[in-house]
Amino acid sequence: MPPQTRVLDRLATLTEWVRRRTIRLAVTGLSQSGKTAFITSLVQNLLSATEQSARLPFLHAAAERRILSVRLLTPEDVGPPQFPLRETVSELAADPPRWPASTTDLRRLLISLEFLPTGLLGRGHSAELRLEILDYPGEWLLDLPLLRQSYAEWSRATLALARRGVRAALARDWLDHLARYPADRAADPEAAREAHHLYSAFIAACRAREQLSLLQPGRFLNPGQIPDRSVLWFCPMPLAIGAQARPGSLAALMEERFEAYKRTIAEPFFAQLARVHRQIVLVDVLRALNSGEEAFADQRLALDAILAAFRFGRRNLLRRLFGARIDRVLFAATKADHVPALQRDHLEALMANLVETPSLRAKAAHARVAATALASIRCTEDGTDVIDERKVDVVIGLPEGGQRRIRFFPGIVPMAPPPGGFWGERFTEFPVFQPPRITSAANEGIPHINLDKALEFLLGDILL
Amino acid sequence: MTTETAADNRLRPRILEIEETGRLDLSLPPAPETSLPIPIPRRRGSRSSLAVAATGIGILILAVLGIDLVQFIDRAFAHGRALGVVAIAAVAAGCGGAGYWLVAELRALWRLRSTERLRSLIASAVSSELKPEIDTAAAILARDPQLGGAVARFRAAVEPHHSGRDALELFSRFVLAPADRLAEASIRRAAGQAFAINAVSPTALLDTLLFAARAIRLLREVAETYGQRPGLAGTIHLLRRLAGGAGMVGAVDLVGGVLVQQLGGAVIERLSASAAESAYAAQKMARLGIIAMVLCRPVEFHAGEIPSLRSLVSGLLKTDGKR
Numbered sequence: 001m002p003p004q005t006r007v008l009d010r011l012a013t014l015t016e017w018v019r020r021r022t023i024r025l026a027v028t029g030l031s032q033s034g035k036t037a038f039i040t041s042l043v044q045n046l047l048s049a050t051e052q053s054a055r056l057p058f059l060h061a062a063a064e065r066r067i068l069s070v071r072l073l074t075p076e077d078v079g080p081p082q083f084p085l086r087e088t089v090s091e092l093a094a095d096p097p098r099w100p101a102s103t104t105d106l107r108r109l110l111i112s113l114e115f116l117p118t119g120l121l122g123r124g125h126s127a128e129l130r131l132e133i134l135d136y137p138g139e140w141l142l143d144l145p146l147l148r149q150s151y152a153e154w155s156r157a158t159l160a161l162a163r164r165g166v167r168a169a170l171a172r173d174w175l176d177h178l179a180r181y182p183a184d185r186a187a188d189p190e191a192a193r194e195a196h197h198l199y200s201a202f203i204a205a206c207r208a209r210e211q212l213s214l215l216q217p218g219r220f221l222n223p224g225q226i227p228d229r230s231v232l233w234f235c236p237m238p239l240a241i242g243a244q245a246r247p248g249s250l251a252a253l254m255e256e257r258f259e260a261y262k263r264t265i266a267e268p269f270f271a272q273l274a275r276v277h278r279q280i281v282l283v284d285v286l287r288a289l290n291s292g293e294e295a296f297a298d299q300r301l302a303l304d305a306i307l308a309a310f311r312f313g314r315r316n317l318l319r320r321l322f323g324a325r326i327d328r329v330l331f332a333a334t335k336a337d338h339v340p341a342l343q344r345d346h347l348e349a350l351m352a353n354l355v356e357t358p359s360l361r362a363k364a365a366h367a368r369v370a371a372t373a374l375a376s377i378r379c380t381e382d383g384t385d386v387i388d389e390r391k392v393d394v395v396i397g398l399p400e401g402g403q404r405r406i407r408f409f410p411g412i413v414p415m416a417p418p419p420g421g422f423w424g425e426r427f428t429e430f431p432v433f434q435p436p437r438i439t440s441a442a443n444e445g446i447p448h449i450n451l452d453k454a455l456e457f458l459l460g461d462i463l464l
Numbered sequence: 465m466t467t468e469t470a471a472d473n474r475l476r477p478r479i480l481e482i483e484e485t486g487r488l489d490l491s492l493p494p495a496p497e498t499s500l501p502i503p504i505p506r507r508r509g510s511r512s513s514l515a516v517a518a519t520g521i522g523i524l525i526l527a528v529l530g531i532d533l534v535q536f537i538d539r540a541f542a543h544g545r546a547l548g549v550v551a552i553a554a555v556a557a558g559c560g561g562a563g564y565w566l567v568a569e570l571r572a573l574w575r576l577r578s579t580e581r582l583r584s585l586i587a588s589a590v591s592s593e594l595k596p597e598i599d600t601a602a603a604i605l606a607r608d609p610q611l612g613g614a615v616a617r618f619r620a621a622v623e624p625h626h627s628g629r630d631a632l633e634l635f636s637r638f639v640l641a642p643a644d645r646l647a648e649a650s651i652r653r654a655a656g657q658a659f660a661i662n663a664v665s666p667t668a669l670l671d672t673l674l675f676a677a678r679a680i681r682l683l684r685e686v687a688e689t690y691g692q693r694p695g696l697a698g699t700i701h702l703l704r705r706l707a708g709g710a711g712m713v714g715a716v717d718l719v720g721g722v723l724v725q726q727l728g729g730a731v732i733e734r735l736s737a738s739a740a741e742s743a744y745a746a747q748k749m750a751r752l753g754i755i756a757m758v759l760c761r762p763v764e765f766h767a768g769e770i771p772s773l774r775s776l777v778s779g780l781l782k783t784d785g786k787r
Binding site (some may be wrong): 054057058060063097290337341342344345378379380381382387393396397398399403404405406407408409410411429430431434435436437444447449 | 476477478479480481482483484485486487488489490491617621622623624625626627631633634637638698
């Protein structure tokens with residue numbers, strides 16, 4: 001082949017690469033952080049971008065009307081089931097509306113954006129961006145740190161945590177059971193199963209009553225599709241530092257199941273997240289803040305544990321396992337519509353502060369990192385009220401199940417993790433607002449706060 | 465998110481029920497059809513306030529010079545009723561012109577202060593202060609038929625939940641970016657004319673006078689693009705600020721110097737001495753235009769946003785049919 005032809009071929013390939021790119025976006029977040037709502041709003045607003053570009057003014061390609069068409073695609077390869085977009089939008093658009101149920105299994109969604117590029121190579125022709133979005137139960141994310149822990153390490157860390165603070169009272173039954181069935185006792189499948197049930201009940205109570213986040217393994221709370229449930233029948237057991245589980249003991253049985261869980265459930269799940277290019281980490285900071293000091297600290301701990309696994313440079317765990325390289329990460333505090341405009345800046349600053357350490361790690365690996373506060377579906381509008389003769393900013397919305405709107409004053413959102421003296425009694429009536437009136441038509445979009453800024457950060461460079 | 469002290473208890477979260485019922489309706493108003501980048505229509509011919517004022521005052525001065533004003537009307541009536549009426553009309557025209565000029569000057573100064581106030585606010589403003597100022601600036605720019613569509617799109621994009629900073633960014637992108645392009649087009653036109661003036665001017669004095677006149681016109685054009693429409697007082701105010709921007713001139717000179725160095729060997733050496741002078745005049749005019757943009761823009765440029773001489777000069781060499 002003559003050299004000129006080879007060069008022309010390569011140029012054609014390069015041009016084709018510029019004009020058709022596939023980006024895999026991982027929507028990451030702990031349970032109840034709003035992943036399903038985020039994906040629904042993101043896709044619905046992108047679908048409306050050609051007709052309702054005013055919904056996404058901060059997404060430059062939409063504002064400049066360079067997005068020509070957006071289509072939902074049906075993946076051709078065998079993979080996770082499709083994200084139920086139509087059903088989710090119908091639920092939100094119903095009267096009365098329903099918030100989509102929590103995700104129970106891995107799902108994906110593929111959309112195609114045809115746009116006019118402004119770059120040198122693509123100028124003059126339309127280009128295509130294929131965006132693959134992955135949705136999965138937030139609880140499963142906490143299995144990621146398990147992949148690099150041994151059973152003994154995990155057991156020690158979990159037991160130490162269970163004996164402290166609000167966990168201690170909730171863990172009493174399980175800890176009593178462990179005292180009756182010590183680690184070196186002969187393996188007893190029935191005792192193991194009972195210990196598992198008690199441990200599962202303990203972490204479920206931690207979540208429901210105390211809004212705690214660092215609850216492992218994730219499948220104990222949300223099992224998903226598991227053919228053989230016996231692989232779950234384990235729990236942490238007290239093992240001294242440096243000690244090994246005696247073969248044939250109860251601890252050895254637990255360890256065997258722990259390793260099988262990692263091998264057959266956790267690893268295949270994270271393999272599905274392979275080749276992720278962009279990542280958004282959704283965090284419900286406000287709920288944790290209102291749930292008290294321990295819930296807030298626990299959320300931070302959970303985030304640190306997850307993000308420690310997402311190292312963005314060489315030798316990172318995900319990359320070693322699956323070859324992933326994430327070059328943009330956005331940390332987003334969700335439900336920003338629960339605070340008035342002025343406090344959203346505080347929320348954003350608090351978010352940035354919470355993830356300062358993982359941000360530095362990502363930046364050191366030349367990944368771009370940002371923090372924001374967003375509401376995937378804006379359910380309130382701003383207003384003012386007078387409380388104790390002081391004019392304060394509030395948000396106004398219709399609470400779920402209610403008939404009359406409420407004015408909600410969310411307190412003062414600190415810009416940094418608050419000191420010990422900040423915390424008082426918990427505020428347990430954190431409202432859940434009904435979504436605003438939306439239609440299920442794809443060209444209407446969904447009201448939001450800062451979703452367009454998030455999209456610009458995550459996709460803006462591709463849509464240039 | 466609660467505190468234990470009595471004073472801070474007021475800041476605890478709380479919920480208050482109100483009388484309003486029903487879900488919120490947060491649908492968007494219909495968006496205007498115009499899109500970015502907006503097409504640049506031909507500038508509508510408008511009567512300059514200065515010209516109207518000059519005409520009126522000129523009539524008055526002519527009247528004073530032609531006839532002794534004190535006796536003008538008396539004498540006119542002495543010669544006949546019709547002439548007396550004409551004399552009255554002449555005096556009335558003079559007074560009307562002066563009044564018109566005064567009103568136009570005041571309006572121009574108000575607009576100038578509006579845009580300057582926005583600039584001064586930006587550094588320290590909170591959302592509640594910024595949004596009304598941006599709204600005022602947008603209302604002023606909306607009167608320009610070339611920017612009306614851009615302002616309409618900006619208003620469609622800004623929602624109540626957007627903060628003042630958000631609104632400012634959208635204002636810069638939706639409204640000021642098209643205004644920048646219009647200002648750049650004015651600068652290119654003026655630079656081209658400065659080149660021509662220098663080339664055909666027979667004397668240095670005439671060249672200087674014409675250059676100064678064109679520079680003042682450019683300053684007024686750029687100011688007008690950003691909604692300021694300066695009158696005489698406004699122009700003097702802008703010229704004073706222009707003179708105050710000496711440091712900026714130095715900076716732009718430096719950029720210009722680099723450009724000349726870059727171009728010098730390849731291009732300028734091949735030009736004749738007079739052509740090089742003309743090119744330098746065009747470059748000076750372009751520099752003045754950039755400084756005028758920096759001074760008149762309601763929102764300061766971010767670093768790297770200021771148009772470069774290189775882009776203006778390359779635009780000048782292009783035949784895009786708009787000049």
